[in-house]
Amino acid sequence: MASDFSDSVTRCAKREDGGRVGVGCLDVGCAGGRRARGRRVDTGHTSDGRVDSAADDTLHEECGVFGVWAPDRDVARLAYFGLKALQHRGQESAGIAVGDGGTVMVRKDLGLIDQVFSDADLSTLTGQLAVGHVRYGTAGAKSWEAAQPHLSTINDVIIALAHNGTLVNTDELRRQLIDLGVPFLSNSDSEVATKLIGYFTQRTKHLREGIRKTMELIRGGYAMTLINEQALYAFRDPYGIRPLVLGKLPAAEDGDSQEPATEGWIVASETCALDIVGAEYVRDIRPGEILRISAEGLVSEQGVPAAAESAECIFEQVYFARPDSIMGGKSVYACRYDMGRRLALEAPVEADMVIGVPDSGLPPAEGYAHESGIPFGEGLIKNRYVARTFIQPTQELRAMGVRMKLNPLRDNIAGKRLVVIDDSIVRGTTMVQLVKMLRQAGAAEVHVRINSPEVVWPCFYGIDTDVQAQLISANKSVEEIRAYIGADSLAFLSVEGLLACVPQIGEPVCGGCAERGYCTACFTGVYPVAIPDSFGRDKFMPGYDPLNFTTPEPVSGHCVTEKERDRSWETAHGEA
Numbered sequence: 309m310a311s312d313f314s315d316s317v318t319r320c321a322k323r324e325d326g327g328r329v330g331v332g333c334l335d336v337g338c339a340g341g342r343r344a345r346g347r348r349v350d351t352g353h354t355s356d357g358r359v360d361s362a363a364d365d366t367l368h369e370e371c372g373v374f375g376v377w378a379p380d381r382d383v384a385r386l387a388y389f390g391l392k393a394l395q396h397r398g399q400e401s402a403g404i405a406v407g408d409g410g411t412v413m414v415r416k417d418l419g420l421i422d423q424v425f426s427d428a429d430l431s432t433l434t435g436q437l438a439v440g441h442v443r444y445g446t447a448g449a450k451s452w453e454a455a456q457p458h459l460s461t462i463n464d465v466i467i468a469l470a471h472n473g474t475l476v477n478t479d480e481l482r483r484q485l486i487d488l489g490v491p492f493l494s495n496s497d498s499e500v501a502t503k504l505i506g507y508f509t510q511r512t513k514h515l516r517e518g519i520r521k522t523m524e525l526i527r528g529g530y531a532m533t534l535i536n537e538q539a540l541y542a543f544r545d546p547y548g549i550r551p552l553v554l555g556k557l558p559a560a561e562d563g564d565s566q567e568p569a570t571e572g573w574i575v576a577s578e579t580c581a582l583d584i585v586g587a588e589y590v591r592d593i594r595p596g597e598i599l600r601i602s603a604e605g606l607v608s609e610q611g612v613p614a615a616a617e618s619a620e621c622i623f624e625q626v627y628f629a630r631p632d633s634i635m636g637g638k639s640v641y642a643c644r645y646d647m648g649r650r651l652a653l654e655a656p657v658e659a660d661m662v663i664g665v666p667d668s669g670l671p672p673a674e675g676y677a678h679e680s681g682i683p684f685g686e687g688l689i690k691n692r693y694v695a696r697t698f699i700q701p702t703q704e705l706r707a708m709g710v711r712m713k714l715n716p717l718r719d720n721i722a723g724k725r726l727v728v729i730d731d732s733i734v735r736g737t738t739m740v741q742l743v744k745m746l747r748q749a750g751a752a753e754v755h756v757r758i759n760s761p762e763v764v765w766p767c768f769y770g771i772d773t774d775v776q777a778q779l780i781s782a783n784k785s786v787e788e789i790r791a792y793i794g795a796d797s798l799a800f801l802s803v804e805g806l807l808a809c810v811p812q813i814g815e816p817v818c819g820g821c822a823e824r825g826y827c828t829a830c831f832t833g834v835y836p837v838a839i840p841d842s843f844g845r846d847k848f849m850p851g852y853d854p855l856n857f858t859t860p861e862p863v864s865g866h867c868v869t870e871k872e873r874d875r876s877w878e879t880a881h882g883e884a
Contacts, residue, residue: 378572529769636811648675722750
């Protein structure tokens with residue numbers, strides 16, 4: 309049940325200019341390296357019986373973000389429905405911030421969107437623009453304090469920010485801000501970005517300039533949406549690692565009104581969130597771009613130069629995005645279907661039926677069946693009412709984890725040679741239980757096929773695989789993994805095969821501002837954004853040498869104040 313609304317809403321006080329500013333948001337509460345095979349795989353369980361996040365054998369992405377500017381609409385409910393469409397991107401916490409021209413009100417809490425918001429909550433959040441967030445934490449505490457949107461109030465500046473991704477150089481930036489008297493309520497990288505924007509905005513008197521200066525300092529993968537009392541902003545990292553799209557809402561129809569209807573704008577992590585609120589996809593937010601939406605219209609400027617070649621996260625196509633979302637002009641479903649067809653060509657096998665592991669394994673299973681000629685069938689039933697479990701006190705209960713979510717359709721698989729398609733094998737624990745379960749249900753053979761390459765390298769840009777020792781493919785060969793999971797055969801899609809199934813590299817992104825490329829660091833060890841030693845230290849196993857893992861420019865001890873004094877951009881462009 310949602311907690312009392314007043315417990316998590318920004319408290320407000322009058323400003324001298326008559327507006328209100330929040331002064332107390334309760335924010336308190338493969339290729340590229342040598343593989344060292346044969347090492348142990350982390351069990352992922354803590355000594356007190358709790359399940360470490362590493363033991364959850366699925367990939368998790370940082371979060372989903374949603375922003376709306378629509379003066380004639382119920383923006384809180386639009387944000388609520390948009391976040392419902394993005395719930396797959398994060399289930400730990402949810403929040404919505406609404407601006408009404410005079411103040412910004414924030415409501416956030418731990419739990420799913422339905423658990424956090426009641427109808428009464430949404431009725432209280434009134435305004436003309438909103439930003440929302442669903443979170444799975446990869447950087448910072450998994451706590452109420454780390455839930456988003458983050459609020460920053462410095463003098464008369466009030467902003468609420470929602471962030472998807474991970475920043476890799478915030479330790480020194482946080483320290484400098486603390487030395488300058490800026491308070492922090494969590495250890496999340498998102499709060500560092502929020503405080504930087506607030507700090508620079510308060511001094512330059514221009515929010516876009518505060519955003520731009522912040523973008524020049526932070527490094528990593530990020531897609532951010534932000535509001536103040538009157539405007540919605542959206543911006544992405546120079547490589548476009550994390551997705552962010554722009555949509556347009558048609559004018560609301562009101563037969564009783566004599567005023568012309570106003571169109572609205574939406575920004576969201578995926579196009580499926582546009583669909584649910586009736587918005588039309590316009591384009592992707594460009595890498596390095598800052599977009600401002602207000603009563604003055606839509607204004608775009610290049611905050612920082614885009615990289616020569618973008619590095620969009622390839623796992624959006626493999627796993628994270630909903631299959632009904634469109635990326636690069638092609639549906640995610642179609643991409644996954646093609647991955648299955650390619651996998652059938654690369655790793656054929658004689659079998660009686662192809663089944664997919666719900667949900668992301670179903671489209672590639674259909675494609676594998678089509679290409680191979682082996683019938684596609686349903687072999688696993690998913691229980692869609694199982695919430696994530698963080699406390700599993702005994703080994704017996706931990707072993708029940710897969711059975712709680714998936715159950716074999718015995719009559720359909722007994723006596724058959726099965727091809728089982730899944731999106732990835734990360735730590736191996738789930739696939740061990742799945743293969744065992746299928747055999748107990750009577751499967752004669754179990755051939756596992758994975759529609760992505762082996763996950764060998766840690767990710768530092770927003771996926772929760774930042775410790776290489778947890779990855780089974782970094783510890784074992786394909787044959788060793790096959791024996792470990794108990795399958796009759798095992799094969800992964802090649803990197804080349806995967807890239808052949810997604811929108812082609814080399815296509816222009818958004819009018820030719822950059823070449824479309826993909827980040828494949830988790831497969832290849834080639835990292836597009838350099839990682840500070842303090843962030844990547846001890847994350848790699850001995851014998852692994854990542855490519856393009858160069859030492860980034862050091863963050864100087866005074867970079868925040870130096871950036872504050874820098875007026876070169878204002879001199880070149882006039883008023884920000």
